[in-house]
Amino acid sequence: MSAFVLSVSKQVSVTDLVRLYAQVGWSAYASDPDSLARAVHQSSHVVTARDVAGELVGLARAISDDISICYLQDILVDPGHHREGIGKALVDNILERYVHVRQKVLLTDDESGQRAFYESSGFIEAHDFDSPLRAFVQIGS
Template identity: 50%
Template sequence: MFITEEDVFDPDEMLSLYASVGWEGYTADVDRLCRGLRNSHLVITARDGSGTLLALARTISDDEHICYVQDVVVNPAHHRQGIGRALIEHLMRRYSHCRFFLLSTDHESSPEGRRNHAFYRSLGFLSYEEKQMAGFGLPRQRPDLRETTP
């Protein structure tokens, strides 16, 4: 396996990876998915020796103060092989100069959330509450207001 930075994305390859984890919000519009990847600060991939895409992680960052890990996507056929850990550790080194290194994941009340929380804790992450912080977000489904005037 090798990890590399990428900035050109094959739509079919990206669709296959994101579909493998059931992220329908991304797979509904592959062009939008690829635009989002291109607009990221950094996208790293893990590929096997033949070049097959195994996993991807991407960040949104000002590369000075904050790095937000937006996606960590590992094809389930390759779970429990250290690939996700290698991607996160790569990003932790790359952004070690940033004051904040953050991510969001599923709530720990779900089975996937419990696994994710254990995984991120094994890498040294703390919950926002443990860091005496809070996180907020708008609802996922809301109107697109970009073309309206205030």
Template identity: 40%
Template sequence: MEYVYKEDKKIDKESLKSLYEDVEWFAYTKDLDQLAEAVAHFLYVLSIWDNDELIGLIRVIGDGLTIIYIQDILVLKCRQNKGNASELMRRVLIKYRNVRQKVLLTEEAAGVRHFYEKNGFESCDQGTLVAFAKLG
């Protein structure tokens, strides 16, 4: 199937709502204005479209030169396990190939560790790095 990839931060709120709610990330859709504004302020946003349907996106923050932080990567449930998330990740890693630090924080869940490891990431609990986060 041929999808369209867009490097555009202006994504309509209803498309964002459909995608985020489909993957049950309801905390983001409580305030759609804030979500749309956040997307508009990111360093980089890459989305996948099937005609007019948003089927996935990846959002990146950082300076784009020394560090990037992958904030979100999500794909509609019915389009998962078909290489869509890996393709989003591949394109981001190519775009920012010269950036030394590529960081992300995610919840431990079935398949999550495998996905990131197959895409070249190492868990900080298994290497020489230490990671800290203050949530809330």
């Protein structure tokens, strides 16, 4: 377990953003730095994790009306720092910020590791909910 510092801040350099998004293989974001920077800046809440040297090692952001819905987007951690509790700390920060908001929602890849990660933070897959839910998406090219 390495030390890291969380900050609620949108002040992240484009270079740091592109490096982190590229590290997790999200090339669509990394190949369009201007859009990435605007997406981060226009998010409702951004939380970053930095190592002791100040290097960006994780980021999560949320889109919310601060009343009824909080959408968690782009939770990512430098692969060199996986399983050190950084991802959970980022999600916990968002859940604490939006504790008063009843619906927290996210979409993620269909991988067992993702399910385990989000379940460890209290999320339930939509189709496993007590009164079953459906999730519908439209994703452009």
